[in-house]
Amino acid sequence: MIRCAALLFLLVSSPLAAADRADLPVADFEGDTYGDGWKTTGTAFGKGPARGTLPNQMPVSGHLGKGLVNSYLGGDTATGTLTSPEIRIERKYINFLIGGGKHPGKTCINLLVGGKIVRTATGPNDTAGGSEHLDWHTWDVAEFEGKAAVIVIVDDEKGGWGHINVDQIVQSDAKKRAEVLAHTFDIEKPYLHLPVKTGAPVRRVKFVVGKETVREFDIELAPGAPDFWATADVSAFKGKKLTVEALLPADARLAGLIVPADTWANADKVYQEKHRPLFHFTSRVGWLNDPNGLVYANGEWHLFYQHNPFGREWGNMHWGHATSGDLFRWKEHGVALYPKKYGDWAFSGSAVADKENTSGWGTKEKPPLVLAYTSTDRGECIAYSVDNGRTWKEYDKNPVVKHAGRDPKLIWHEKAKHWVMAVYDELGGKQWIAFHTSPDLKEWKFASRIEGFYECPDLFALPVDENPEKIKWVLYAADGKYLLGDFDGTEFKPDFKEKKQLWHGRFYAAQSFDNAPAGAGGLQRRVQIGWAQGVTFPGTPFNQQMAVPVELRLVSAPDGACMTGTPVRELESLRDKKEPLVQLKGLDTNTPSVLAENLDAFEMVCTVGTESPFVLNLRGTKLTYDPTKKTLSCNGVTARVDSRAGSVPLQVLVDRGSVEVFANGGRVAMSVAAIPAENNRKVEFSGHLSSGSVWRLKSAWEK
Missing domain, CATH: 2.115.10.20 (Glycosyl hydrolase domain; family 43)
Structure with a gap:
């Protein structure tokens, strides 16, 4: 009896139950080279793993550690393959992180058993836009357990999204790939709030009413604390049942993640944000x-x-x-x-x-x-x-x-x-x-x-x-x-x-x-x-x-x-006062002279001399004039300005993300990206200024 009990114990406990078996790493790509037995062809994969984002590539995210396979080396036109040494399949699943192009057979990772492709996967992108984010993918390989296999990562595409990103290949008895989850709402409120985490995996979300998909979109859905909330107007479906479907990790929950609401998300705080432009149109949320x-x-x-x-x-x-x-x-x-x-x-x-x-x-x-x-x-x-x-x-x-x-x-x-x-x-x-x-x-x-x-x-x-x-x-x-x-x-x-x-x-x-x-x-x-x-x-x-x-x-x-082109006259309604904050006449200086201080958004109208250089320092962003070339320059943008009688009229608008310049009655217009320095709220000038006025501009969002 003792021997039978011992045998029964061995039958139920050995080998380890599937849930107890540890993961078997295949490759984490953290070394300077791909490792023993890995072989490359072509130029796309280089001599070893990339360290994140490559030159001229959108930011790469979602990989673990510092290294990953990234075939963007040399751009989308580079091609090649990366082949693993032979491995033995010893778990139910192979999990890996993948991103990049969606070109089946051309930007993909393949599993070969007996020399034949038995599993394949691509990145998510095949059109303009998209993201370089890597997400988990899972192959069910239980039927091949005990067999020898080879993994081949392929880049054979030269067009848009002609590259593949792969990281963290692991054998496991637990799958990591996201699955479609669903939750049904009785639409009684006009809005649904969706949590967004910039840089999180991009998830496909569907709104389904009856059997019809009424909305479908991609979103960086936040599994935890969001960076912000997006708002979907569902008032058109009031009184109906709406099912939200989303591709999420199996342990996630849609209930409680997406929230019905009576108002726009953070409606009382929108347009009051620290970096919100004061007089340029921006959408309350989103691109x-x-x-x-x-x-x-x-x-x-x-x-x-x-x-x-x-x-x-x-x-x-x-x-x-x-x-x-x-x-x-x-x-x-x-x-x-x-x-x-x-x-x-x-x-x-x-x-x-x-x-x-x-x-x-x-x-x-x-x-x-x-x-x-x-x-x-x-x-x-x-x-x-x-x-x-x-x-x-x-x-x-x-x-x-x-x-x-x-x-x-x-x-x-x-x-x-x-x-x-x-x-x-x-x-x-x-x-x-x-x-x-x-x-x-x-x-x-x-x-x-x-x-x-x-x-x-x-x-x-x-x-x-x-x-x-x-x-x-x-x-x-x-x-x-x-x-x-x-x-x-x-x-x-x-x-x-x-x-x-x-x-x-x-x-x-x-x-x-x-x-x-x-x-x-x-x-x-x-x-x-x-x-x-x-x-x-x-x-x-x-x-x-x-x-x-x-x-x-x-x-x-x-x-x-x-x-x-000149700013529409309605801009004057945003001037903080009828009279300018500062009015200037006849300034001639070779060293920077402070014209106004304690400014946020503002407008400056002036006439400046063009016989010699001038510099207008706008909260840390410099507008300069070169009299030999007759050019205005600001933050890498240059335009020729033909001055009249040795001077040029300027209208300059400064907001929280931009500088705009209109010269010679609007014959030249410049738009420049410039986030003002937090600790610099001054306007300074050096050169010859015949006359000038500065107005503070109020927020167009004020109620």
Whole structure:
């Protein structure tokens, strides 16, 4: 009996129960080389593990320790393989961290048994955007236990995301790969708050009502304390059951992680953050880029924009929406345009007021707003609103134009009596702006195209020197370089071949407002807003800002008319007092002289001498003038300024993330990323200053 009991004990306790067996490391890539038996081909993997992020690569995160396999060595064009020595499979699972490109068979990690690929995995990225974050992946290899195997990491892709990242390969009896978890909410409150941790693994989240997926997006979902909360408006599903599905570690819980709420997350603190710009538009939470759908209607300036509501980085492209009565004090309305489905993103476009109701979607008494946007899966699409842009309905015959291109700009051509769509077009390996026409915003016909413009076009007419008898058309694209010419509603004929340039620096994908009201002299204003590309705010819930709104004009010049841009007059409403904080006259100094102190955001208007150099120190950011080259420079941005009579007028705007400079009546405009020094709240000047005024600017977010 004793011997039988001992035998029974051995049967139930040896070998160790699966849950008790320790993990078996395969490779952690912490050494200077890959280790004994590992072999490389090609150039992508180098002689040993990378130490995190490689040159020109987005930040790599999620790996353990300092080292990892990273085939971005030399960029995406490098190729090669990394092969392990033979291992014996002794656990149920093989876990590893993986990131990089999603190109099956080309950027992947393979498990070979008997010389055949029995398991494979790729990174998550196959389109622009994305993240270099590594996440856990698990192979179930129980059927191969006891057999010999080889692991091969492959980089055979030279295009975008043509690399693979791998770390921490481990045999285990516990799987680490995330699984789809679900939790159902009875929607009684209008919002769901989702916790976000910047740098956390990117998780796919679905909102499902009944059997229909109504929202789907990626988010860096925080398993613990979040950096900030994203907000999803679910008021459209009130009274229904909504199931949230998310790819999460098996030990995570959705219940309690995502929170129903009556208000926007941290509504009382938004716009009050330490680094929030005071007079530039930023979204309350999330990423912002191209301005879209700029239109004036019913006393409101409408600003739509490319927006990721669920994170600080580019992705999940929706259209955000805000309105203002004065172009500075904005009220956000949340998401105006949702993607049709995951992967079919709502890219850039424009909006118009269909004042004569040519579309038939409204009435003459209550005409609709109509927008055009690029659906990345379908083509150029149309939507319309009969409630002043608060809600939108898609045209049921979308797409209206299908081609290789994007970013439709709509205008009404008064003389031709039809609508025009100017849209970026790719044909024959070249870059064009194509023009399509329509009588009703529904049926579109190709008219012509002009070569040499890249994405986000704008097209409008302006009088030269405010003379309504002397009209020129302006055509420009994302980089802001423009041509002047004539446009008869079907074809653009430029006056000159070489483009001209107004903006320099952090300025991209600008758009001007449709239907703007008349300004001084009864002429319609042409107001422009651009994306201040790369003006970023680390550690905040929001990212990127719009440039200051400017009014565009055409003025005569020796080489033909040129365009000017000056901050809209509504900016004056933010001046802290009617009189300037400081007023200066006749300053001439070779050493820095303090002009004003204790400043946060401010405006400076001055006239400075150009016979000798000058330096304007704006809270630690220097604006300098070189008289030999006739150039203004600020934070790496340089523009030529032709001075008049030995002096140049300047208007300078400083906010918490940027400096903007307008010279010579707006003939030159500069936008620069610059976070002011915390301990420097002064303006200093050296050189010759004829006159100058400095105003403190109040927050546009003040209630």
